Amino acid sequence: MSIAHHRRKQPELVRQQLLEVAARLSLELGASGVTLDAVSQAAGVSKGGLLHHFPNKMALLDGLFDDLTGKLDRTIAEEMRNDPVAHGRFTRAYLACVFALQDETDTQGWQVLTIALLSEPQLRARWRLWVADHADEFVGTDSSVGCLLARFAADGLWLADILKSHDVDQQTRQAMRTQLVALSLQ
Structure with missing residues (x-):
């Protein structure tokens, strides 16, 4: 008799595990290597269990998007609570989030999602909406050219980190961050 019937079900842990496995497989094998069969097998979850959470590959990518942007929103909110200057x-x-991505456990997920953003129109539209919603929400405090330039520069650093196209030492990264923070105050 299987012990699966006696095992306590933890759907959120299973869902998170599936997202992490999909991210890992995507980095190891490329987006084409992320199949529902490969994810379920690598995660040790039945295909039915996977389909319960993610009925198709796009749903899996959407789930990764929701998970990562939710974490990003919570981290941004926490950083903003600790900043006394409104402008x-x-x-x-x-900036704090982007500069911390190098050290975060979610780096792998962001790498996968960023690559998927380049090839999946549905994800690009969702990211564009995330950016527009935040730009609208903070139009009174963060619409200066300095703020926009700082965020664009941070996006460039993010992409360079994901592509591993530039070796930027910590001292230079800190100097870059200091200058971008200064731009946000203009």
């Missing part, structure tokens, strides 16, 4: 507060919080 540029969102931009500085965004």
Whole structure:
């Protein structure tokens, strides 16, 4: 008799495990290597269990998007609560998140999602909406050219980190961050 019937079900843990496995497989094998069969097998979850959470590959990518942007929103909100200066507060919080991505456990997920954003129109539309919603929400405090330039520069660093196209030492990264924070105050 299988012990699966006696095992306590933890759907959120299973869902998170599936997202992490999909991210890992995507980095190891490329987006084409992320099949529902490969994810379920690598995660040790039945295909039915996977389909319960994600009925198709796009749903899996959407789930990864929701998970990562939810974490990003919570981290930005926390950073903003700790910043007493209203002007540029969102931009500085965004900078903190981007500069921390190098050390975060979610780096792998962001790498996968960023690559998927380049090839999946549905995900690009969702990211564009996320950016527009935040730009609208913080239009009074973060719409200066300095704030916009700082966020664009941070996006460039993010992409360079994901592509591993530039070796930027910590001292240079810190100098870059200091200058971008200064831009957010203009």
